[in-house]
Amino acid sequence: MRVVLRPGAAVTAVPAEVERLGLRRVLVVSGRRGAEAARMVADALGEACAGLHAEARMHVPAEVADRAVEVARAAGADGCVVVGGGSAIGLGKVIALRTGLPLLAVPSTYSGSEMTPVWGLTEHGAKRTGRDPRVLPRTVVYDPELTLSLPVPLSVTSGVNAIAHAAEALYAPDASPLVSLMAEEGVRAMAGALPALTAAPRDLDARALALHGAWLCGAALGATTMGLHHKLCHVLGGTFGLPHAETHTAVLPYALAHNAPAAPEAMAALGRALGTDDVPGALWDLAAPRSLARLGLAEADVAEAARAATRQAYPNPRQITVAGVTDVLRAAYDGDRPRTDPR
Numbered sequence: 001m002r003v004v005l006r007p008g009a010a011v012t013a014v015p016a017e018v019e020r021l022g023l024r025r026v027l028v029v030s031g032r033r034g035a036e037a038a039r040m041v042a043d044a045l046g047e048a049c050a051g052l053h054a055e056a057r058m059h060v061p062a063e064v065a066d067r068a069v070e071v072a073r074a075a076g077a078d079g080c081v082v083v084g085g086g087s088a089i090g091l092g093k094v095i096a097l098r099t100g101l102p103l104l105a106v107p108s109t110y111s112g113s114e115m116t117p118v119w120g121l122t123e124h125g126a127k128r129t130g131r132d133p134r135v136l137p138r139t140v141v142y143d144p145e146l147t148l149s150l151p152v153p154l155s156v157t158s159g160v161n162a163i164a165h166a167a168e169a170l171y172a173p174d175a176s177p178l179v180s181l182m183a184e185e186g187v188r189a190m191a192g193a194l195p196a197l198t199a200a201p202r203d204l205d206a207r208a209l210a211l212h213g214a215w216l217c218g219a220a221l222g223a224t225t226m227g228l229h230h231k232l233c234h235v236l237g238g239t240f241g242l243p244h245a246e247t248h249t250a251v252l253p254y255a256l257a258h259n260a261p262a263a264p265e266a267m268a269a270l271g272r273a274l275g276t277d278d279v280p281g282a283l284w285d286l287a288a289p290r291s292l293a294r295l296g297l298a299e300a301d302v303a304e305a306a307r308a309a310t311r312q313a314y315p316n317p318r319q320i321t322v323a324g325v326t327d328v329l330r331a332a333y334d335g336d337r338p339r340t341d342p343r
């Protein structure tokens with residue numbers, strides 16, 4: 001994978017990368033929120049742009065994916081350029097998965113999805129995920145100027161989403177020393193960038209540092225296996241329609257408090273990166289929302305979500321039980337400051 005990171009790269013680097021890959025007709029894909037930036041990229045591509053499809057939606061509903069694949073085929077596209085956040089990149093990945101078209105990503109948030117071979121699709125009220133090397137972008141173009149319009153609250157939740165990737169990579173069963181170094185440095189970069197861009201939202205250095213952190217956090221997740229935190233967020237998003245980055249932000253402190261006794265080395269690495277002895281508390285302090293109730297989850301849905309998150313086995317440093325997952329969700333629903341479970 002090739003990575004370009006510099007101000008203005010969305011306009012200057014994307015056409016050059018498309019040409020480098022030998023592509024002649026690329027479909028530009030985005031969501032409605034990112035349509036203006038996507039139009040800018042499409043204009044820079046000139047005749048190499050086969051069209052702009054701005055219909056990405058959160059959690060990649062199956063009908064949205066079907067429509068996008070139809071559009072790509074009808075346009076005679078030989079590649080796809082995705083501009084936007086995780087929703088747009090997720091749609092681009094499904095297009096690549098189903099058509100084999102090469103993908104270029106121009107992220108406008110800090111989710112880090114562009115660095116992983118993980119795809120997701122929501123169908124019949126459930127989100128399923130998979131891994132396939134075909135969905136990895138051939139080139140990722142990071143442009144800090146493109147993130148200047150990202151509101152500070154969404155910047156922060158998007159950044160915590162990236163931190164969640166690194167956190168689970170640190171205690172994944174297939175972690176390695178190199179991946180752990182990337183994960184720790186990614187958290188350190190993101191934790192330094194978020195307060196800086198909150199204080200000065202148009203600070204390009206802070207925005208670039210956040211993209212650097214997103215790159216490292218996403219790459220760490222892409223090389224490892226997801227655990228309890230990501231499983232919970234997929235259930236809460238795919239089944240209950242909760243917003244992606246905000247859900248990661250609300251759940252992460254409690255998932256880490258739950259796993260902490262079984263993952264001391266991972267927690268030590270996170271503590272070094274965050275400069276704290278209380279990782280769950282520091283993350284709770286870093287960002288809002290702090291409650292699944294505020295995101296719209298009904299109290300009656302906690303038990304159903306816990307059952308859904310325990311139906312299939314998946315790796316996690318602490319044994320997965322319905323009671324334990326219910327405790328995590330209950331704490332995240334209430335939103336009180338997390339306490340590490342000593343058991």
